[in-house]
Amino acid sequence: MEEAEEMAAIISAMIEQRQALGLSQRELAHRCGMPQSSIARIESCAAMPKIGTILSVL
Numbered sequence: 562m563e564e565a566e567e568m569a570a571i572i573s574a575m576i577e578q579r580q581a582l583g584l585s586q587r588e589l590a591h592r593c594g595m596p597q598s599s600i601a602r603i604e605s606c607a608a609m610p611k612i613g614t615i616l617s618v619l
Contacts, residue, residue: 576604595618
């Protein structure tokens with residue numbers, strides 16, 4: 562349970578930072594070289610991303 566809460570906190574911070582930068586999911590995905598749907602799945606916690614994926618987004 563603790564791991565899921567930590568991942569949710571990381572994802573929440575990622576969303577806040579994306580919004581603070583004024584980026585859409587599509588723009589962020591383009592910058593990271595991944596599909597927008599991947600960003601959407603990560604942000605909705607529908608997919609548990611690997612640490613490498615998170616690092617590529619950050």
